[in-house]
Amino acid sequence: MGQDKPVVDGKALPLDDIIVEIRNMTFTRGSRKIFDDISLKIPRGKVTAIMGPSGTGKTTLLKLIGGQLRPDTGEILLDGQNIPKLNRKDLFIVRERMGMLFQSGALFTDMNVFDNIAFPIRVHTELPEVMIRDIVLMKLQAVGLRGAVSLMPSELSGGMARRVALARAISLDPDIVMYDEPFTGQDPIAMGVLVNLIKRLNQALGHTSIIVSHDIQETLSIADYIYVLSDGKIIAEGTPEMLKQQDSEQVRQFVDGLPDGPVPFHYPAPDLLDELMAGGVFK
């Protein structure tokens, strides 16, 4: 933080053209503070990554932006509209501008691939079926699965299901596409395909991408700007190059994948010797 102005592809990152802005947001779950007064900006039309170790609230952040959760305090602005303050009806209208790729794909299991992708179009537009067919086929062509149009979700592999879910997420050409751990559990080929797709779609469709991930190499290769979360705070931000040059121990541990460091390998526990010497049975 506090470094030179971020530059992407030789151009300054448009941090004055912001589509999503989070201001002084605090979010608590039970007695645990997930976010402690964080602020961040998502630039329009770019790929922004939210990274950090497991359990730091990356997926929670996407749910907060999508209005599925409400923060305790602070604002989440989408083009000036404060998401937490919207009523249910307005929230559903705003969500038409968002697409989300869930970690599990979340395809509707009672519909085939075609109907899954056609679903948002049928719900939100009055386009004739002939046109819907063409749009669905184009979206499937973009993710390379036009041949799988008639398959049921149970017939798809994990990577294919995620690509179909991606086609569904972009079916209405949203302004923002949020990716929740898109690379988790994928084989190297599927991962490469997804990395390529996210970057290509972002460039071709011009939407804003927000990626939540802890797959460092893949995310660094496509992100324009990165926020690193830990312990409810943003511990680093910047372009991939800026992040690689960070000196902070916490950031280095995460970027270099070190098993121990500021984020300890061991979950907090009493001294091992004391516990072994105490004897007795486990309660």
Add this chain to the structure above:
Amino acid sequence: MILDNIQRLGHRTLSKCAAFGRSGQILFQSIVARPAPMMMLPLLIKQIYFIGVLSLVIIVVSGAFIGMVLGLQGYTILVDYGSEQAVGQMVALSLLRELAPVVTALLFAGRAGSALTAEIGLMKATEQLASLEMIGVDPYRRIIAPRLYAGFICMPLLSMIFAVVGIWGAAVVAVDWLGIYSGAYWANMQQAVDFREDVINGLIKAVVFGFIVTWIAVYQGYDCVPTSEGISQATTRTVVYASLAVLGFDFVLTALMFGDL
């Protein structure tokens, strides 16, 4: 120790109150936010098929056997008093007033209620409900409302089918097997059964039970912990709570309808 128990009791009471509030909210939102008729109709028909049509086998088979047992038991008791001709009357009144709505509701809770809870719970676990929300579709409208309305519609119909099949089952035993004069069987029934008092009251019970069972089932599914254990517990809770609620409400309704209160 005592303070801990009081605290635990208070915590449980508060969480039960909160759960009751959430279930009321789901019911209210689903009824208020029902989809437009053109969107609702295909969803409703699909749910009527899953909830109603697929329950027919268990309802028809159970109705037939319960009617046959009623006919047989009724005959063996009434024949001692030389009143075996009244079997038709006894069977019809038992079925229409009590057994059809109550047994149908219990079977409905076991077959359709548990299926509703498991289906909605699994949709929650696989993020399909969250996905609907993010697509900008209200799950109350799309998922909950059609299932609720299908439950309201199917329960009275299934209860009527149960009663009709039961009466026919009793006729097979009493008339065809035990040899009661068929004219007496049907004429006594016709004379004793009052349409408003017996048929309509039975139907009112079925509507109320359908409402209770479906409400409990969709709430348990929507509010479950989205894990395999959570869904299994929610499904069990649906059957237990719905069965107890049906039996409890049956007493209240019977007291109001037939208890001359």
